[in-house]
Amino acid sequence: MEAVSAAPQPISTRATAVRATVQRPGVDAVREKGWWRASKWLLARRLTQFGILAVFLIGPWFGVWIVKGNLSSSLTLEILPLTDVFLLAQMLAAGQWPYREALLGGGIVLAFYLLVGGRTFCSWVCPVNLVTDAAAWLRRRLGLKGGKKPSAHTRYWLLAFVLVAAAVTGTLAWEWVNPVSMLHRGLIFGFGLAWGIVLAVFLYDLFIASRGWCGHLCPMGACYSLLGRVALARVSADKRRLCDDCMDCFAVCPEPQVIRPALKAAGQDHPLILDPNCTTCGRCVDVCSKDVFRITTRFDRSES
Amino acid sequence: MSDQADQRAGEPQALPRRRFLKDAAGVAGGAGLLALGVGLHARQAGALPATALRPPGALPEADFLAACVRCGLCVRDCPYDTLKLAQLGDGVPVGTPCFNARSIPCEMCEDIPCVPACPTGALDRALTDIEEARMGLAVLIDQETCLNYLGLRCDVCYRVCPVIDKAITLEMIHNPRSDRHAMFLPTVHSDHCTGCGKCEQACVLPGESAIKVLPTHLAKGSTAEHYLKGWVEREAHGRSLIGDQVELPVRGMEGQAYGDTRLRPDAPPPAGDTRPYAPGGLDSGWKP
Numbered sequence: 087m088e089a090v091s092a093a094p095q096p097i098s099t100r101a102t103a104v105r106a107t108v109q110r111p112g113v114d115a116v117r118e119k120g121w122w123r124a125s126k127w128l129l130a131r132r133l134t135q136f137g138i139l140a141v142f143l144i145g146p147w148f149g150v151w152i153v154k155g156n157l158s159s160s161l162t163l164e165i166l167p168l169t170d171v172f173l174l175a176q177m178l179a180a181g182q183w184p185y186r187e188a189l190l191g192g193g194i195v196l197a198f199y200l201l202v203g204g205r206t207f208c209s210w211v212c213p214v215n216l217v218t219d220a221a222a223w224l225r226r227r228l229g230l231k232g233g234k235k236p237s238a239h240t241r242y243w244l245l246a247f248v249l250v251a252a253a254v255t256g257t258l259a260w261e262w263v264n265p266v267s268m269l270h271r272g273l274i275f276g277f278g279l280a281w282g283i284v285l286a287v288f289l290y291d292l293f294i295a296s297r298g299w300c301g302h303l304c305p306m307g308a309c310y311s312l313l314g315r316v317a318l319a320r321v322s323a324d325k326r327r328l329c330d331d332c333m334d335c336f337a338v339c340p341e342p343q344v345i346r347p348a349l350k351a352a353g354q355d356h357p358l359i360l361d362p363n364c365t366t367c368g369r370c371v372d373v374c375s376k377d378v379f380r381i382t383t384r385f386d387r388s389e390s
Numbered sequence: 391m392s393d394q395a396d397q398r399a400g401e402p403q404a405l406p407r408r409r410f411l412k413d414a415a416g417v418a419g420g421a422g423l424l425a426l427g428v429g430l431h432a433r434q435a436g437a438l439p440a441t442a443l444r445p446p447g448a449l450p451e452a453d454f455l456a457a458c459v460r461c462g463l464c465v466r467d468c469p470y471d472t473l474k475l476a477q478l479g480d481g482v483p484v485g486t487p488c489f490n491a492r493s494i495p496c497e498m499c500e501d502i503p504c505v506p507a508c509p510t511g512a513l514d515r516a517l518t519d520i521e522e523a524r525m526g527l528a529v530l531i532d533q534e535t536c537l538n539y540l541g542l543r544c545d546v547c548y549r550v551c552p553v554i555d556k557a558i559t560l561e562m563i564h565n566p567r568s569d570r571h572a573m574f575l576p577t578v579h580s581d582h583c584t585g586c587g588k589c590e591q592a593c594v595l596p597g598e599s600a601i602k603v604l605p606t607h608l609a610k611g612s613t614a615e616h617y618l619k620g621w622v623e624r625e626a627h628g629r630s631l632i633g634d635q636v637e638l639p640v641r642g643m644e645g646q647a648y649g650d651t652r653l654r655p656d657a658p659p660p661a662g663d664t665r666p667y668a669p670g671g672l673d674s675g676w677k678p
Contacts, residue, residue, distance in 0.1 A: 145466070151466075154462075154463055154466040154467075155461040155462055155463045155466065156460075156461055156462055158459045158460055158461040158485075159459050159461035159463065159509050159510065160461065160463075161463060161507075161509075167509055169459065169461075169509060169510075170459070173459045174459075177456065177457060177459060177510065180455075180456035180457075181456055182453065182456040182457040182510070182511070182512075183511070184457065184509065184510040184511050185508070185509055185510060185511045185515070187509035187510075188459070188509040188510045188511075191509060236417065236420065237413055237416075237417045239414070239417055240417045240420065240421050243417055243418045243420075243421035243422070244421040244424065244425060246421075247421050247422050247424070247425030247426070248425055248428075250425065251425045251426065251428060252456075256452055256453075256455070256456050257452075257455035257456055257483075258455065258456065258458070258459070258460075259425070259428050260425075260428060261459075261460060261484070261485060262428060262483070262484060263428055267460065267485070268478070268484065268485070271460060271462065271475065271485050272477070274462070275462050275465070275474075275475040275477075275485075276474075276475070276477050277477060277478075278476075278477020278478040278479045278480060278484070279477070279478040279479035280477065280478040280484070282478070283478070
């Protein structure tokens with residue numbers, strides 16, 4: 087029974103992370119490990135993100151229909167239905183019971199992310215991740231500091247209120263502004279003015295709150311965070327004794343508060359990052375010149 | 391006062407707890423306001439523009455907006471590219487499927503592929519006969535520009551109607567302008583019109599169509615339930631509900647049967663239709 091009692095520490099963790107903001111995390115890693123090895127997980131992730139976009143796009147672009155629909159609900163090879171659980175939750179809150187396809191599709195998605203880890207959706211699938219990663223990169227490069235960051239709990243409140251709004255209005259209210267579904271749908275079916283909302287997310291992350299959208303506000307991410315409690319794929323700081331406190335991992339991590347308990351044994355003994363907000367993006371693995379981190383399973387508590 | 395004194399004297403946790411409560415209230419309040427704004431906006435902007443039509447089998451608009459996840463699978467299975475997903479700024483709830491009859495109408499496929507494509511039930515699979523679809527109701531909205539109303543024989547809306555002679559009929563009436571021609575007025579019947587929009591697309595007028603498909607609630611008045619139609623009741627009961635009408639003599643026509651208003655009853659009856667309300671109303675007596 088590992089009591090993840092990170093509750094008393096978040097403020098100091100965040101303060102540490104803010105202090106650690108360095109402009110070019112990963113320079114040491116590139117020097118020591120070479121560019122390929124220091125970008126392995128980033129490349130894999132970008133490949134997955136663009137690959138998923140590509141299978142959605144070759145239908146409308148080239149008439150090769152592997153996947154129809156969009157991330158909200160899709161049909162792969164005319165047989166496999168997949169439905170977003172956040173949309174399904176909104177729909178149920180709005181008082182509609184869907185057909186079997188949507189329930190089945192939602193069940194498959196739910197099972198997958200429960201198994202692999204909810205926030206892997208955010209880092210490996212969600213198209214907004216490309217936008218907010220770009221904003222975070224630019225913010226580091228320009229050395230932008232300050233701004234006003236909302237509490238990281240805001241997303242859960244927003245998630246609750248989004249469901250309440252769906253129940254009260256009887257419509258999928260959040261889908262009027264949801265940048266995640268809007269961006270993906272826009273890429274496949276046409277944008278209209280939706281690019282404005284995506285631009286707003288970019289500018290918000292760039293100037294107002296570092297990692298503000300994905301890490302603090304997005305109720306969809308909050309929904310997937312809730313699915314991250316029993317995730318199998320987890321990052322482990324198994325060589326944490328080699329850590330030289332360069333702070334590169336804190337600087338690149340989209341949810342820096344998740345690292346400290348594992349890396350610095352704060353409130354836990356084992357080196358596994360079990361915080362459901364960890365997106366398992368693997369960027370910490372990349373940028374660490376000492377190879378402190380690796381991606382493993384939640385059962386692997388070994389330390390070396 | 392005593393509370394404050396207790397806190398000051400008590401454990402140092404008191405301050406973080408108060409701070410936590412304050413933060414939580416702020417966060418919850420902010421998130422709540424944002425969600426409330428979004429909800430209100432969704433409600434206010436939820437009204438569908440009259441020219442945007444939903445796919446066949448769509449649930450009533452309020453339910454549709456709760457059930458549709460905006461995935462576009464119906465759009466993909468529409469073989470005629472009729473359906474589009476609304477984009478932000480179109481005035482239609484963003485991401486929901488709709489079509490504009492004037493540009494691409496519904497071709498009323500017999501297998502209705504868009505309906506089974508919908509995974510959520512926003513399009514109701516109870517619809518299996520496309521002629522039962524009610525995407526809207528065609529209304530001949532401009533009688534001033536409609537060529538048939540000008541006495542011409544355009545008839546295009548009637549000809550293209552997939553439910554011809556049932557959803558649209560041509561009603562022949564006398565042309566009072568020339569006083570010697572007929573007008574064939576395209577007339578829509580809500581019992582059969584599916585709202586496919588073929589008529590609106592085909593209307594030959596250069597810009598806006600004279601016949602338009604409108605959402606049914608805009609196109610139809612409500613039925614006058616409190617009003618008994620005498621002719622319907624008479625048919626149902628075999629007699630008039632108010633009894634026979636009192637027959638009053640008409641001065642100067644005492645010798646004639648009730649209802650016979652001919653001035654010279656001895657004259658031979660006119661050839662053709664002698665019904666008292668034959669189509670045409672005015673009868674100038676002109677014969678070609």
